[in-house]
Amino acid sequence: MTARVLVAFFAAAVLVGCKRYESVVETALHVERVAERLEPIPPAPNYSDEAVWAALPWREDAADLLPKGRPVSPGPGTADVFYLHPTIFEQGAAWNASLDSMPLNAEVDHWPVRHQASIFNGAGRVFAPRYRQAHIRVFSVGDSLSLGALQIAYSDIRSAFQHYLDHWDEGRPLVIAAHSQGSWHARWLLQEFFDGKPLADRLVAAYIPGMDVYPTDFGSISPCISATDQHCYCSWMSYGTGYLPPWLSETEKPSPPSVIHPISWTVEVDRTNPRNEHGGAVRESFRNKNPGSITARVTEDGVLWVDQPHMFLVGKWLHRDNWHVGDFNLFWSDIRDNVHDRVGAYGAQP
Helix, strand or coil, X not given: CCHHHHHHHHHHHCCECCHHHCCHHHHCCCCXXXXXXXXXXXXXXXXXXXXXXXXXXXXXXXXXXXXXXXXXXXXXXXXXXXXXXXXXXXXXCCCECCCCCHHHHHHXXXXXXXXXXXXXXXXXXXXXXXXXXXXXXXXXXXXXXXXXXXXXXXXXXXXXXXXXHHXXXXXXXXXXXXXXXXXXXXXXXXXXXXXXXXXXHHEEXXXXXXXXXXXXXXXXXXXXXXXXXXCEEECCCEXXXXXXXXXXXXXXXXXXXXXXXXXXXXXCECCCCCHHHCCCEEECCCEEECXXXXXXXXXXXXXXXXXXXXXXXXXXXXXXXXXXXXXXHHHHHHHHHHHHHHHHHHHCCC
16 A cells, blocks of 8 residues: 555544434435335334333443543542434434334444443433434425424433433433434423423533534523533534534524533633643544544634644544534543533532
8 A cells, every 4th residue: 555545544444433423414415305204103112111222320331331542530420311312314214213123223322322422421320212313314304204203203302301200310410411413302302301490400511512502492501601510501513624514604593503612611712722631532443542632612603613633644634524423522531521520510519
């Protein structure tokens, strides 16, 4: 191989995350509507059956894993974490995935649960429901069938959370964690169960990147603006420096999406984090490496601009306009440390 080919091969091997769950909203990929009805709708899950949970705290599963490489902090372990995975369902004509698909469930476990939910296993008990996720086409088609598919998916999320409240809730502090389609559903969950409700007092924070979330989405839940704010949400969408997705620039909103910097945990516009603040990224190989490799800044347009990774030889090969795939993985160590800090700050409240 030539030196150029070797470098390109190595760069491809160390990309964080997994291209399997890049959102259509984020990539501008268009997927045609191939079915004219939601039916047949897969059977709804019964959340008393542990098989319909991707992670539960009393059994070993992918959410319990820790990446190889750099050690990570153990965490306080005092909270309960409710995690919602992103879209993995990309094939076929159906609008909603069946929970009977073993290959799809294995993909969910191997990619988002292992790479994302594991961030939170030091904060406390992790609960991650499987759900009849909407096909990835819903974010490009955007019609009434798309909304119906998302509502079916959310009905499962709602049932799972209600089951948790009815059977497993011990009054612990609560963390909501989600990505992409999961963040879409997390917004509805926060609106229904937390916004202006008593349960908001137990909300440490919601980590819901990969979707445009606006302050106007909530009546009383505000975006987090510092590293230890409580009862708030953290949201960001990661793009290469200088790039804005067309769907965002073409959509008129009264205010830009909420965005917080997932390294410095500030909302200050155009403040680039020092490299030594970056704690490290978790790669597709599930290795925690490369501290100091990411610098980024919040923009006035409501996105996070990520610079070319500071990695010798391969940084320019890794760079991309759309970093949706790395919303969690690029900042894996930083998010883990931050949720521990927030849970600790919650416990220190009078």
